[in-house]
Structure formats: structure tokens, C-alpha cells
Amino acid sequence: xxxxxxxxxxxxxxxxxxxxxxxxxxxxxxxxxxxxxxxxxxxxxxxxxxxxxxxxxxxxxxxxxxxxxxxxxxxxxxxxxxxxxxxxxxxxxxxxxxxxxxxxxxxxxxxxxxxxxxxxxxxxxxxxxxxxxxxxxxxxxxxxxx
Amino acid sequence: xxxxxxxxxxxxxxxxxxxxxxxxxxxxxxxxxxxxxxxxxxxxxxxxxxxxxxxxxxxxxxxxxxxxxxxxxxxxxxxxxxxxxxxxxxxxxxxxxxxxxxxxxxxxxxxxxxxxxxxxxxxxxxxxxxxxxxxxxxxxxxxxxxxxxxxxxxxxxxxxxxxxxxxxxxxxxxxxxxxxxxxxxxxxxxxxxxxxxxxxxxxxxxxxxxxxxxxxxxxxxxxxxxxxxxxxxxxxxxxxxxxxxxxxxxxxxxxxxxxxxxxxxxxxxxxxxxxxxxxxxxxxxxxxxxxxxxxxxxxxxxxxxxxxxxxxxxxxxxxxxxxxxxxxxxxxxxxxxxxxxxxxxxxxxxxxxxxxxxxxxxxxxxxxxxxxxxxxxxxxxxxxxxxxxxxxxxxxxxxxxxxxxxxxxxxxxxxxxxxxxxxxxxxxxxxxxxxxxxxxxxxxxxxxxxxxxxxxxxxxxxxxxxxxxxxxxxxxxxxxxxxxxxxxxxxxxxxxxxxxxxxx
Numbered sequence: 339x340x341x342x343x344x345x346x347x348x349x350x351x352x353x354x355x356x357x358x359x360x361x362x363x364x365x366x367x368x369x370x371x372x373x374x375x376x377x378x379x380x381x382x383x384x385x386x387x388x389x390x391x392x393x394x395x396x397x398x399x400x401x402x403x404x405x406x407x408x409x410x411x412x413x414x415x416x417x418x419x420x421x422x423x424x425x426x427x428x429x430x431x432x433x434x435x436x437x438x439x440x441x442x443x444x445x446x447x448x449x450x451x452x453x454x455x456x457x458x459x460x461x462x463x464x465x466x467x468x469x470x471x472x473x474x475x476x477x478x479x480x481x482x483x484x
Numbered sequence: 485x486x487x488x489x490x491x492x493x494x495x496x497x498x499x500x501x502x503x504x505x506x507x508x509x510x511x512x513x514x515x516x517x518x519x520x521x522x523x524x525x526x527x528x529x530x531x532x533x534x535x536x537x538x539x540x541x542x543x544x545x546x547x548x549x550x551x552x553x554x555x556x557x558x559x560x561x562x563x564x565x566x567x568x569x570x571x572x573x574x575x576x577x578x579x580x581x582x583x584x585x586x587x588x589x590x591x592x593x594x595x596x597x598x599x600x601x602x603x604x605x606x607x608x609x610x611x612x613x614x615x616x617x618x619x620x621x622x623x624x625x626x627x628x629x630x631x632x633x634x635x636x637x638x639x640x641x642x643x644x645x646x647x648x649x650x651x652x653x654x655x656x657x658x659x660x661x662x663x664x665x666x667x668x669x670x671x672x673x674x675x676x677x678x679x680x681x682x683x684x685x686x687x688x689x690x691x692x693x694x695x696x697x698x699x700x701x702x703x704x705x706x707x708x709x710x711x712x713x714x715x716x717x718x719x720x721x722x723x724x725x726x727x728x729x730x731x732x733x734x735x736x737x738x739x740x741x742x743x744x745x746x747x748x749x750x751x752x753x754x755x756x757x758x759x760x761x762x763x764x765x766x767x768x769x770x771x772x773x774x775x776x777x778x779x780x781x782x783x784x785x786x787x788x789x790x791x792x793x794x795x796x797x798x799x800x801x802x803x804x805x806x807x808x809x810x811x812x813x814x815x816x817x818x819x820x821x822x823x824x825x826x827x828x829x830x831x832x833x834x835x836x837x838x839x840x841x842x843x844x845x846x847x848x849x850x851x852x853x854x855x856x857x858x859x860x861x862x863x864x865x866x867x868x869x870x871x872x873x874x875x876x877x878x879x880x881x882x883x884x885x886x887x888x889x890x891x892x893x894x895x896x897x898x899x900x901x902x903x904x905x906x907x908x909x910x911x912x913x914x915x916x917x918x919x920x921x922x923x924x925x926x927x928x929x930x931x932x933x934x935x936x937x938x939x940x941x942x943x944x945x946x947x948x949x950x951x952x953x954x955x956x957x958x959x960x961x962x963x964x965x966x967x968x969x970x971x972x973x974x975x976x977x978x979x980x981x982x983x984x985x986x987x988x
Contacts, residue, residue, distance in 0.1 A: 438879035
């Protein structure tokens with residue numbers, strides 16, 4: 339119920355924004371009969387229709403995570419975002435040890451085992467990618483390596 | 485014969501030691517991916533595309549490797565279905581119904597062998613079907629103009645949406661999200677920017693690989709974190725393995741029927757392997773005399789869906805290769821692979837790049853034989869690997885997803901986008917919005933728009949042109965039927981009671 343309604347409302351806003359965005363697309367003088375706006379208009383209108391349908395006729399509510407689980411998911415998201423920023427300046431190994439350790443802890447909270455998993459994955463995956471598969475990864479922080 | 489000389493060309497490439505080695509590695513990795521709960525053919529192949537692309541394989545090698553992974557995953561899914569009662573991927577769901585009861589009765593070895601042979605029969609015959617049908621369909625597809633293609637894309641979205649979700653609105657909104665995302669970037673015909681917000685990273689559009697890895701693999705991580713503790717698996721011991729000839733003989737009818745049903749389901753755009761195995765199981769139950777024993781460890785209940793899902797996997801390659809329209813999540817991922825390699829599937833592929841098509845087909849045949857050998861005597865090796873706990877597996881999968889995208893694009897922006905798609909995938913899966921139409925929309929969006937616009941250029945703006953040929957009219961009608969009919973059929977075809985693990 340609520341999940342579908344909220345998603346529907348968000349999509350209504352997105353669809354309206356999308357349609358507004360489509361009006362701002364510039365066409366060039368050498369355009370075809372249809373032009374670059376019509377397809378986005380179509381997509382936007384169908385999205386709007388579906389989103390309204392979702393608000394008016396929602397499915398039964400699903401079970402959403404609450405409390406600790408929700409917190410866990412939030413932590414995982416933050417960690418993944420941080421990882422995306424860390425991998426370039428800090429190299430592959432260090433961020434991978436930290437992030438895979440945290441994720442492992444979240445799936446099964448045993449600190450020692452999670453730390454070992456992180457260490458193993460950080461080093462193991464680096465060896466696999468760098469030396470077995472030959473990808474151009476930097477293992478250590480590039481700043482340190484000069 | 486044309487086909488024979490083509491196959492000879494294919495085998496001459498596929499039988500080189502290097503290609504054979506790639507096929508072997510692909511089959512091995514694929515079986516593992518299929519067997520691990522939570523990883524299936526679609527997210528497995530999705531994870532491997534960026535990596536194999538960064539490794540600099542040529543088109544044929546990458547194709548052979550990843551289609552071997554695809555077939556291998558279809559084989560592997562049954563292992564955890566039978567031993568753990570957890571389907572390794574969605575198409576293997578039906579196998580749990582009779583496979584796990586068989587294992588509990590101490591017949592785990594027999595169930596694994598029967599399902600392995602059934603997989604082989606299904607996949608092998610479907611590949612033969614592909615050899616016979618694909619060139620014929622490619623010839624038909626030659627006659628398609630832009631209007632027909634536009635209608636065909638419409639048909640693909642409709643049937644995929646019609647079968648993919650319980651709620652038609654949700655499939656439609658998913659397809660729209662995909663199509664909308666595909667519009668981002670510079671318009672090919674006018675060179676004007678659309679929805680780029682002057683962000684340099686968006687000028688080329690959203691990379692479909694980023695979207696696929698995010699929606700399929702990263703969302704899986706969130707699902708796992710949410711469900712940790714709940715997925716307690718009760719494993720079954722695997723005894724000595726021997727080949728139960730008597731049971732194989734008893735189930736050969738079931739295998740052949742399952743193959744036929746699965747193959748047809750695979751060819752339909754939008755149906756794919758899950759529907760194939762489902763229909764094969766239901767069909768087998770309907771024709772057998774001992775209906776009561778289904779669900780309690782009937783070997784035919786293992787053979788039919790396993791043959792069905794592998795046959796559907798082969799059948800699904802036909803529309804993908806000849807028309808460029810994938811029939812399922814996994815073939816959508818394979819389409820992404822072809823596009824990454826700069827190969828445009830369609831009728832022209834068969835005349836322009838016969839080496840690609842026929843070496844692919846030849847290596848499918850080879851991969852099947854390899855998989856039969858791997859999956860019957862060597863199944864114990866995979867059973868060992870299955871014991872990898874999720875607290876190692878999931879972090880590992882996440883890191884592989886990041887490395888793949890990072891080595892492909894080298895930008896933090898794309899990794900963030902991947903995480904965003906992961907969140908979107910998680911929300912969609914919670915709300916029962918299918919993610920495959922999103923992928924399909926991103927993959928086909930630009931082609932669909934271009935066909936629509938080309939058709940109007942040809943007809944000088946006359947809208948009736950879209951409905952001007954019998955072929956396109958039949959596509960439009962089939963599309964609408966395919967979208968609407970499941971609403972009424974749903975009462976008769978109830979979804980199986982098992983929880984789903986992988987979107988397909």
C-alpha cells in the first residue's frame with residue numbers, strides 16, 4: 339500500500355520533471371519529422387499514467403526493514419559510496435579490506451572472522467585481478483608509490 | 485548443405501586449443517555461479533562482462549567465454565536446488581520441488597545425475613534447434629523495415645512485462661524507466677544534448693553495464709544484508725555417485741517433453757527460462773498417471789523442468805541473435821555483451837559475421853559436452869564450493885562488481901551510479917517491480933527511438949505507416965495480447981509457491 343503510493347508519487351514528480359526537461363531539448367534546423375522531443379514526451383506520459391495508476395491501485399504492502407536492519411542497510415550504502423571515492427586515491431587493497439570486512443560483519447556479526455574475511459578478500463582479489471587476470475589496478479595508494 | 489559448411493567454419497574456430505580452454509573455464513566458472521545461491525546466470529554474466537572486456541579479449545573469445553558461463557550457470561542452478569532446497573537461480577526453482585525430496589530420501593546422487601543428463605538433453609537439442617531455425621528467422625527478419633522493428637520492440641516490452649510481474653502497471657513503469665534513462669546523452673540524429681545537465685559523464689549516456697551490474701549484482705548485496713540469518717539452509721549429504729541407468733530410461737520421455745515445451749517458451753520474446761521450466765513441470769505433471777507422487781521426489785519432476793530450463797536458454801538465443809530482441813534477463817545481459825563488443829545482432833549478423841555466429845554455435849555444442857562431463861562425474865567438486873559461506877561470498881561479489889566497473893570506466897562517477905542503480909534495484913525488488921524491463925529499456929531505447937524516427941522519415945510524417953504492413957500489424961496485436969492476456973490467464977497458471985531468489 340504505502341510503498342507503492344510513495345513510489346508512485348515520486349515517479350509522478352520524476353515524470354513531470356522529465357516532461358519539463360523534454361520541452362527544453364533544443365532541436366537543430368536539420369531535424370527529422372519527429373525530432374528529439376517526441377519519444378521523451380511519449381515515455382514521460384506513459385510513466386505519468388503508470389505512476390498515477392500505482393497511487394490509485396496499490397498492491398498489498400510488503401514488509402520493509404525497520405530498526406537495526408534499516409540501519410545496517412544505511413551503513414552498507416554509506417560504505418559503498420565511500421568505497422567509490424576511496425578506490426582511486428587509496429589504491430585497491432586498503433579500501434577493499436575495510437569495506438569487505440564491514441560488509442562481512444553486517445551479514446554475520448563476528449568481528450574476528452569479518453576482519454579475516456576482509457584481509458583475505460583484499461589481498462586475494464588483488465592477486466587474482468592484477469596477476470592472474472592482468473587488470474591494470476593500483477594496489478597501494480598512488481601517492482605513496484610516487 | 486549450407487548449415488554443415490557453416491558448422492565446419494564454426495568448429496574450425498571453436499576447436500582451437502585456446503578457444504577450448506576458454507570454453508572450459510567458462511563452463512567451470514558458470515557452474516559455480518549457477519550453484520551459489522544468490523548468483524544466477526544474469527547477475528553472474530553481468531559481473532563478468534566488464535572484467536572480460538577490460539582483459540582485452542577479442543569478440544569471439546569473449547563470446548565463447550561468457551556464453552559458456554551462461555550455459556554453465558543453467559546447469560549449476562540445480563545443484564543447490566537439490567542439495568540445499570535453495571534454487572541457485574530462478575529457473576532452477578521448479579527443480580527443488582522434487583529434487584530436494586529425492587535428496588532427503590537418500591537419492592541425492594541419482595537426482596543430480598538425472599538433472600545433469602536432462603540439462604544436457606535440453607540444451608543440446610535446443611542448440612540443434614537454434615542451428616536449424618536461426619538462419620531461417622534471419623532470412624525473414626531481412627524484410628523488416630523500421631516500422632516493423634518499432635512494432636517488434638513494442639512486442640518485446642509487452643510480452644516481457646506481461647509475464648514478468650504480477651502487476652502490469654509495474655512492468656510498464658519499469659520499461660518506461662529504462663527507456664527514459666536511455667534518452668540521456670547526445671541525440672544521434674540532431675547532435676543535441678538530452679538530460680545531461682551539462683555533466684560531462686552523461687554526454688555518452690548511461691553505460692548499460694553500470695546499470696546492469698548495479699541492478700542485478702549490487703541490489704543482491706542489499707537483499708542479503710536485509711535477510712541475513714533468515715536463509716538457514718539444511719544441507720543434505722551426498723553419497724556415492726553412480727549412474728542410475730534404469731531411472732534415466734524411465735525419465736527420457738519427460739526430458740524430451742520438457743525440452744519441447746522449454747524450447748518454445750524460450751523463443752517467445754519475454755518468456756525465458758523460468759517460464760520454460762515452470763511449463764515443463766506443469767505439463768509433465770498433467771500427462772503423467774501418478775500425479776500424487778509429484779512434489780514428493782518423482783524423478784520425472786526433476787528431469788522435465790531441468791530439460792525445460794536449459795532448452796529455453798538455448799531457444800532464447802534465437803530472437804536475441806536474429807532480431808536483436810532478448811527474451812529474458814540473461815539474454816538481455818548477453819545482448820549487452822554483444823553491444824559492448826560492437827556486434828549488432830540482427831539478420832545482418834548472419835551474413836556479415838558468419839564467423840562470430842557459427843563459432844558461437846559450435847562452442848555452445850562443445851560447452852554442452854564439457855558440462856555433461858563436468859556435472860556428472862565431477863559434481864562433488866562443485867558441492868564443496870557450494871559451502872562458501874555468504875559472509876565471504878557477498879563482500880566478494882560486491883568487490884568484483886566495483887573492480888569490473890572501475891577498470892572499465894576508471895571513474896568514481898560511474899561507481900556511484902552503479903550504487904544508485906543498486907538501491908533502485910533493491911527498492912524495485914521489494915515493491916515487486918521487475919528489473920529486467922529496465923535493463924531492456926536502457927539497451928533498446930535508442931534503437932527503438934531511431935526506428936520510430938526513421939519510419940517517419942521514410943513515410944514523410946504519415947503516422948499510419950506504423951500499421952501499414954501485415955507483419956507490423958501482427959506484432960502490434962501480439963504485443964497487446966501478450967500484455968493483457970496474462971491478467972486473465974493468471975487464475976489458471978498460478979506462480980509456484982517457492983520464494984524467488986534471482987530476477988530473470
